[in-house]
Amino acid sequence: MTNHRVSYTLDSTLETVDSAERTATRIASETGFDDDEVMRIAMAVREAAVNAVLHGNAYDPGKKVVLAFERIGQDLVITIRDQGKGMDLNKIPDPLAPENLLKTSGRGIFLIRSFMDEVQIHPSQAGTEIKLIKHVHGPSGGGKEASQ
């Protein structure tokens, strides 16, 4: 992927989740990441798409998910934006807390943070935008959060 931006406007459906994952796999591969990193990036995108479709847009057919990929310098920057009420950052649980280990949900954001180098979450009344950043060269993994 050269230094340009590709963007997709997608329906709030389960097919969008699968499509987002497939597209992320293709673009991450084209960017030159190895198979393990491609899997991590694709999974992070899938989880972000799940959040956008289910929790953000709540399957509302009138609301869209925008997925964008951009190469900025040495970073692959992936943005997923929904049109929901805006994620409440205070309600994101710690899935590693003993009391949450056996919960059946609440691991999506944790996995995203685990698999990407930087994660920025920007909730607003117009929806939530989550930005996933993976360094093409340099340190990988570690899941460090840049800002929110």
Place this chain on the structure above:
Amino acid sequence: MSMKANSRQVDGVTIVDCSGRITLGEGSVILKDAVRELLSKGQKKILLNLGDVSYIDSSGIGELVSAFTTVRNQGGDLKLLNLTKKVHDLLQITKLYTVFDVKDDEATAVKSFK
């Protein structure tokens, strides 16, 4: 590849051979239905063979947890067999590796059920 779950009996233990992807939607539903059906038939010693599971997302992880707690709550036990590296790593980072009883040999796993 869609998710498949086929069960067989070995010495009183039901082994569910899973393959494909356990993800939000069909994959998670198939796993849930398979475990529910076994419990309805009184089969409470369940060994999930995940050797051919290529991918699990957070929904699939949640379904594994749900299956585990549901079986335990009914007095049974659910264990995992033959994790791929991807699934193993996922259970490690989510700290669920210590929750599940994970086996890598079928005969040993079957014997471990009381």
